[in-house]
Amino acid sequence: MVRLAVIGLGKMGLSHVSMIRVHPNVNLVAVCDTSGFLLDILSKYTGMKTYSDFEEMLRTESLDAVLIATPSRFHESMVRLALDRGIHVFCEKPFSLDAKTSAELAALAESKSLIGQVGYHYRFVAAFQEMKRLLDLGAIGKVTHVLAEAYGPVVLRPSGSSWRSQAKEGGGCLYDYAAHPVNLLNWFFGEPMAVSGTVLNSIFSKDTDDEAYSTLRFAEGISAHLSVNWSDESYRKMSVKITATGTQGRIYADRQEIQVYLRNTAETLPSYNSGWTVNHTTELTQPVWFYVRGEEYSAQLDYFVRSIETRELNNVNSFTSAAQTDKVLSLMRDDANGLSSSMPALSPAKPARRFFFRR
Template identity: 65%
Template sequence: MIKVGIVGLGKMGLSHVAMIRAHPDVSVEAVVDSTGYVLDVLSKYTGLRTFSGMQEMLDAVELDAVIIATPTRLHAGMVRTALEAGVSVFCEKPLTLTSAESVELAELARSRGLVTQVGYHNRFVGAFQEVKKLLDAQAIGRVTHVLAEAYGPVVLKPKGSTWRSQRSEGGGCLYDYAAHPIDLVTWYLGAPTGVGGTVLGSVFSAETEDEVFSTLYFPDGVSGQVSVNWSDESYRKMTTRITLWGTQGRIHADRQECQVYLREEATAPEGYEPGWNVRYTTELTDEVWFYLRGEEYSAQLDAFVKRVQNRDLDGTNSFASAAVTDRVLELMVTDAAAGPRTLATGDAPVPVAPAPARTRAGTAVALLQHGLQVARAGGRTLVARLRKSS
């Protein structure tokens, strides 16, 4: 039996408690949360040992692994504490707020022979897994472009402040939702070489963005676009989908199905033929021991448990792969703060310095600095034209 502790009892934390407690190879030994009421209820009705601090739990209980489902801002310190205690870690996404921290934690875990996994559950959805298999088989030839989308009715009016409404806490549309389709893109195509044209727009939120649009650049001229809006009430629930174009066809997938169009000259994988093909998630998904919200949530925990049992350091959604996604999120924040690079005036693009700040104030300062640079450049151009005309 794998002895597990769970840290953070919000929506995802409680979901993990329900799923992992039902796992036949797991014993949940303890839970951690800062809310006394939640701990009292769990203690009374489940008999679980409860703690208000993670270090307190690690000192008192022998564990093989922990599941961390706290606000992103707290991930880095908690993950490090667990790894230094010799405990494997499943952490909710995104891993940390800086890719440097994520890389450092990945290296620490590997040096200690500990298993790591991050909760990008879409990699366990049957249709998205089928996309990966088709790409590995080069079913659509050389990929030329990818479109990653997510839309849904998450924020439809101004709300009070929670960690999800503050980018500095790891919330906001970028870190809380766009991270999912972006992670699928990095799984399929690897790390982009750069990003451009990023827009982080506010619809209802005051402290963060509600919509994310960006272009990703990959080696060999491959491009990608990200389009995410969590303030779109035309969708009943959050919907993620991926479309890839290649020299021999096209793939479109969401949680329900994987649609594949293959040209006549394409080498069709087994079970496929030229023209349109459809594979449904129901036929691509293995049964799980416990269903809650979707098979993929249980499947990712099962994969983690098996890896801990086998000391398998290499697997789906490791800290190393999550660090790649974290880097893309960083690049997009910097790119958005820099503003437009090619100006409508026809003047040469204005060079801008990266904006390291992740807060709303930091972004505002970066935008102001960029505006001043644009104004100075425009002023110099105007003076030159006046001198030339005189």
């Protein structure tokens, strides 16, 4: 049995508790949060052991693993404390707010042979896993362009009182929403060589961005456009979609399905015809032990538990891979703020010349 504790009982933390508590190979030892109300309810009704002090919990309990779902700015210190005690860590995304810190934490986990995993659950969505498989097999030939999108109805009016509405605490559409399609792009194509044309714009939020657009350039001439907006009410819930176009076809995937157009058949892909092949979540998704809000959330936790049991360090959502995403997010932020531009700032009074100079 893996002895595990959960820290941070917000939306993600509570949902993790509900899945991990009933995992057959996990003993949920304790939960930790600063809200006395939630702790009292859990302790009163479920007998769960609760802490309001993370360090005290680490000192008192003998733990194999922790699951950290606190606001992003606490990730760094908590991950470090856990790793220093030799505890495996699952941390919510974004991993940290500073790419250098993320890389340090990744190195620390590696030096101690500890499992580090970050909650990029889209890598556990069957349609995106199939997309990854097809891209790795070169199914659509040489990829030339990718469109990575995420839309949803989170901030629809000027309000918001949680840390998620504060950019400096890791809130905002960039860290909350854009992180997911960026992370999928990293999984498919690695780290981009350049980030340009980034727009981080507020629609309703006072202190953070509600939409994010950017152009990413990867090796081998692959370009990607990122288009993200969490103030779009036309979406019922968060929707992430990736479209990849290549010399031999096109792949579109979202949480429900993967649509593949192949110009030719390939021996390595017996289940794909030339022309269109569509596969749905109903056929692609593997069953999980417990379902709350999507198989991928359960599957990523099961994967973490199995990685601990087998000491498999080669994690699909390793700290190193998450650090890559953190790096792209910070490059985007710099790009949007004009920090990474090598061009001198131009006078806004001369729009015609601006165009000229940018050439």
